[in-house]
Amino acid sequence: MLTVHPIKAFSDNYIWCIENPATRQCVVVDPGDAKPVVKYMQDNHLTLHSILVTHHHYDHTDGIDPLLKEAAKTATSAIDVYGPANSKISQINNPLTQGDEISIFNTQFRVSEVPGHTLDHISFFSPSDPQHKSPWLFCGDTLFSSGCGRLFEGSPKQMLTSLKALAKHPTDTKVYCTHEYTLANLAFSEAVAPHNQKIKDYAQSCQKKRVNGLPTLPTSIQTELEINPFLRCDKAEIKESVSRHSNLEMLSELEVFTALRSWKDSF
Ligand SMILES: [Zn+2]
Structure with a gap:
């Protein structure tokens, strides 16, 4: 079975x-x-x-060069670096x-273009398979728990389209966001929807995790x-x-999303 671990x-x-665990190899996402x-x-x-x-x-790419240099000391073949084709990231060799679909450790990952936060943003979705039961989604800075990425390059329309595409994944998909923004996002969500009990309950369980030094992630599409x-x-x-x-x-819906995103920007 493959596992996923957060490195802070x-x-x-x-x-x-x-x-x-069988080969003691790993894939890192957004180093x-x-x-x-x-x-x-080294520790593991x-x-x-x-x-x-x-x-x-x-904050997603600066570690690529040093990691490749480190790997070159012992690796017998070049390390695959998968990333968006329409990007200026020079180290991408795939x-x-x-x-597009790629296979790593005999596990499939499907690529979606999800512009909005940046124009080159992609996500990786791995459907349920014998090596990991729940589907996985690595969504970078597009979807956060109880929030979404800021619009640095794309339009609200692009971001809304991207988020709706991500939300269509199976409800039991584990969502691996790249920032621990959950509590701050939930404070905003409570201000927007003060009568939503699910937000209050989720905020409580996330607070407990943070007090105990645990990540609030992964989240799920259902949540x-x-x-x-x-x-x-x-x-409504x-x-x-x-x-x-x-x-x-x-x-x-686009008007609501646009106004909601700018409300969050100044919250
Ligand atoms: Zn970013």
């Missing part, structure tokens, strides 16, 4: 490490910093098999576009459909709240 980096990043990854691999007797990259931001306002812009609860806050009559 910077103040609130997680570099997800997919481990193959923004090599140091904690090298330490984790792992060698680097490949790297997945979701988008070009430094460029990917919408619908996010219930507590993430950015996936609920078609619901969110529509009415955003209309009140912006003093505007909200008609379309």
Whole structure:
């Protein structure tokens, strides 16, 4: 069975490490910093098999070069670096576009283009298989628990389309976001939907995890459909709240999403 482990980096990043216990190899996702990854691999007797990259931001890519240099000391073949084809990330040797499928450790990963946070953003989805029961989604900075990434490059329309595509994955999909933003996001979600008991309950369970030094991630698609306002812009609860806050009559889901995203930017 493959496992996924979070490696903490910077103040609130997680570099997800997919481990193959049979071969003691691992895949790292969005290595923004090599140091904690090298330490984790040494401590757990792992060698680097490949790297997945979701988008070009430094806190997802700056560790690639040092990791490749480190691996070159012992690796017998080049390390595969999978990432978006329409990106300036020079280390990518396996460029990917919408619908591409790759196989790592005999496990399939499907690629979706999810622009919005950046224009080069992709996600990796691995359907349920004998090596891991729940499906996996590595979504970078597009979907966060109870939130979504800021719109640095894309339009609200692009981001909403991307989020809706991610939300269509099976409800039991484990969602591996790359930042521990959950509690701050939940504070915003409670302000937007103060009568939503599911948000309150989830906030309590996440607070307990943080007090005990545990990540709140992975989350699941089911949880996010219930507590993430950015996936609920078609619901009356969110529509009415955003209309009140912006003093505007909200008609379309896109209008609600756009106003909600700018409300969060100044929250
Ligand atoms: Zn980013």
